[in-house]
Amino acid sequence: MAKPLTSVDSLVYRSNILGADQRTTLSTRRLSGDIKKHTDKSFNQYLHKIRIRNAIQLLLYSDICITDIAFQVGYSDSNYFSSMFKDIMGITPSNYRNKEKLSE
16 A cells, blocks of 8 residues: 655645645646655545545544535535545445444
């Protein structure tokens, strides 16, 4: 498994590739290439991974509604968030939350 770029996490967390490259001295191409080299993921794949990882923490340790979690982790559309969550985790955010609460 590729080593995560934790120093990049906060940079890309609520960003996109064009915004992230403006906050660094790296070009868009260089930033994307570095992320791909270290994570084996594209910038967007890595961004979604970070957002979903943070959403999981909110699902497990808060009672915040799914829509608000989507907005808090950087998605502007809760349906898109739910779709990305399911693509990455194989389960919807609400089912994930319910499943984890049942296993406690």
